Amino acid sequence: MVKLNKSQSDHEMSREEIISEWVAQQAQAHRQERKSRRLPEGEATVTINSLMDAMTIILVFLLMNYSIDPLRVDSSDDLKLPPSTTDINPEPSATVTITAKGIVVNDEMVATLSADGEVDKTKKLGGDETALQIQPLFEALNEEASRQKEVSRLAGSRFDGLLTVIAHGETPYRLVTEVLYTAGQAEFSKYKFAVLKGGQRGT
Amino acid sequence: MARSKKKTISTEIEDLNLVPIMNLVVCLIPMVLVGMSLVKIGVINVNAPRFGMGQAEPDPDEEKPLGLTVAIAEDGFRLTATGADINTELGETPAAPPAGDAAAGMPPQPGVFIPKNGDVYNYTDLYNKLVVLKDNHADETIVNLTADAKIPFKFVIKVMDAMRFRLEADTYQDAESFTAASPKMEANKQELLWPDVVFAVAKQ
Numbered sequence: 395m396v397k398l399n400k401s402q403s404d405h406e407m408s409r410e411e412i413i414s415e416w417v418a419q420q421a422q423a424h425r426q427e428r429k430s431r432r433l434p435e436g437e438a439t440v441t442i443n444s445l446m447d448a449m450t451i452i453l454v455f456l457l458m459n460y461s462i463d464p465l466r467v468d469s470s471d472d473l474k475l476p477p478s479t480t481d482i483n484p485e486p487s488a489t490v491t492i493t494a495k496g497i498v499v500n501d502e503m504v505a506t507l508s509a510d511g512e513v514d515k516t517k518k519l520g521g522d523e524t525a526l527q528i529q530p531l532f533e534a535l536n537e538e539a540s541r542q543k544e545v546s547r548l549a550g551s552r553f554d555g556l557l558t559v560i561a562h563g564e565t566p567y568r569l570v571t572e573v574l575y576t577a578g579q580a581e582f583s584k585y586k587f588a589v590l591k592g593g594q595r596g597t
Numbered sequence: 598m599a600r601s602k603k604k605t606i607s608t609e610i611e612d613l614n615l616v617p618i619m620n621l622v623v624c625l626i627p628m629v630l631v632g633m634s635l636v637k638i639g640v641i642n643v644n645a646p647r648f649g650m651g652q653a654e655p656d657p658d659e660e661k662p663l664g665l666t667v668a669i670a671e672d673g674f675r676l677t678a679t680g681a682d683i684n685t686e687l688g689e690t691p692a693a694p695p696a697g698d699a700a701a702g703m704p705p706q707p708g709v710f711i712p713k714n715g716d717v718y719n720y721t722d723l724y725n726k727l728v729v730l731k732d733n734h735a736d737e738t739i740v741n742l743t744a745d746a747k748i749p750f751k752f753v754i755k756v757m758d759a760m761r762f763r764l765e766a767d768t769y770q771d772a773e774s775f776t777a778a779s780p781k782m783e784a785n786k787q788e789l790l791w792p793d794v795v796f797a798v799a800k801q
Contacts (some may be wrong), residue, residue, distance in 0.1 A: 442615055449622045456629040465638050476751035479758045480639040526798065558640065561750050567669070568746035570753070571798045578645055586640035587754065595758050596720035596775045 465489070465588060467560055476563040477593025484588065487556040488538050490531070490573060492565050497573065499534040511566045526575040535580035557582040641757055644739075644795045663737045665730060666797065667723070667760070669744035669752055674723050677708035678730075684709060686733050687726055714772075718752065720759040721775040725768045727760050731790055732767075738789065743797035763788040 465484035467475060472494040491498040496506040497513075505513050505528055519527035539553070546553045557577050561570060574585060664679035676683060689709045711722045731737070740760060744753055762780040769775040780787040 442619060446615055446619065446622070449619070449626065453622055453625055453629070456626065456633060460629055460633055463638075465640075467638055469636065475638070476754040478639060478641060478754050480641050480761075482640050482642065484638055484640045563749060563751035563754075565750040566746060567744040567748045567750065567753060570750055571796060574645075574796055575798070583645045585643045585645070587643060589639050589641055589754055591637040591639040593754075593758065594776050595778075596724075596755070596772050597717075 465558060465560075467491075467588060472562065473560070474563050475560070475588055475590045478589035478591070479593055479595050480589055480591065482586075484558060484586070485556065487554075487558045487586070488535070488542065488582070489558045489560055489588075490535070490577065492559065492561040492569065492573060494562050494564065497528070497531055499531065500538065502534065504528075504530040504534045507569070511564070511569050513569070513572065526572050527579055528572055528576045531573065531576045532580055535577055535582060539581050553581075555581055555583040556586070557584070558586045558588055560588040641754065643757075644793055662739070663730075663734045664741070665737070665739075665791070666741040666743060667756060669718075669742075669748050669756060671745055671748070673710060673712040674718065674756070675708050675710050676723075676726060676730075681734070683730060687729055717772075718755070719772075720755065721769045721772050723756070724759050724764070724775060727791055728763065728767045731763070738791060739793045739795055740791040741795050741797050757794055760791040760794075761789070762792075763790045 464486040467473065469475065470493075473491065489500070494507070494511070496503045498504070505517050507513060513528050515521055515523040515525075517529055518525040519529055519532075535557075539555075543553045559570070559573065559577075561573075577585065661680040663681055665683075666677045666679075668675040668677070676687075687709055709726060711719050711726065713719060714722075727740075742753065742756065764775075764778040765781050766774075766778065769778065782788070
């Protein structure tokens with residue numbers, strides 16, 4: 395049609411007019427086509443395919459990170475791990491957590507602590523204040539040790555006696571030794587202290 | 598007419614309804630994010646503590662072990678050794694034993710005292726002295742670690758950090774250069790200083 399106009403009245407219409415008419419026709423045709431493709435009234439979709447792609451990748455990444463972490467510590471005011479320069483990664487093992495308020499074995503509080511970070515003497519062996527063995531902790535760890543021994547026996551491996559101690563940075567040294575002594579009595583012989591990586595030496 | 602209807606159906610099949618999956622994913626991502634710990638956790642290996650005072654008599658044919666002990670007190674570090682005269686090795690005069698030791702029934706013995714530098718422990722001096730002792734006793738790796746009953750656990754970790762690896766230099770003058778130093782590497786492995794920490798009981 396444009397060509398026809400051009401051949402018929404080339405001298406009447408300028409070049410610009412021909413072009414603008416052609417553009418208008420193309421736009422009209424484009425609009426018609428889009429209108430015919432449009433969904434029925436009341437239905438609308440958002441293109442979320444690309445968003446889905448991104449989210450699936452993020453989800454897989456997060457889940458992978460989640461599963462390879464053998465030791466998870468929820469930091470709070472009562473449990474602030476001390477920083478250290480170590481680069482050893484944690485291994486799956488039994489854990490004892492010493493917070494500012496109590497001693498926790500397998501998510502169960504076995505002994506509460508005083509404000510000074512001491513275990514009540516009634517919970518120690520023989521009710522003696524100078525005793526090193528914390529009785530409820532010993533019972534909980536003994537149970538854990540026998541459970542692990544049974545598991546290793548069935549799996550045909552050796553009980554390694556590995557215990558990870560997750561301790562609050564302000565825990566007094568005396569309590570740490572009491573917990574280690576008690577763990578030793580319950581046949582745990584190798585210890586690991588959980589720390590935050592990225593600490594600075596000598597500060 | 599028939600043709601246009603066919604076209605509509607084919608368009609509907611092409612568009613998957615992703616809204617339920619989106620709902621699921623949008624819920625899962627914050628859940629996993631909250632559950633994820635953003636800080637990296639590491640561990641420090643320690644050996645089983647020796648609590649009994651009475652130990653088996655060592656074989657007289659064997660060389661006497663050094664038996665180095667680092668004690669953390671309120672006012673500084675105390676180094677003692679049962680198998681060698683560390684005062685002569687380090688060129689220090691014996692420090693007077695702390696009052697608490699005699700009360701706990703420990704025999705007073707010579708040792709080196711490293712006082713606090715103001716309010717902070719002098720880890721740099723501790724490292725310098727431990728390097729000298731390591732050079733004199735190259736086969737020894739075991740160090741006993743003890744502390745006063747009230748010393749917070751974080752200082753125990755810091756002392757273990759200071760004595761685990763040998764650094765590039767053998768002596769450091771100030772804490773800044775000690776902090777900035779990186780471990781000495783030998784055949785792609787960090788050279789160890791006193792890595793085998795044995796805990797001793799706190800005196801109450």
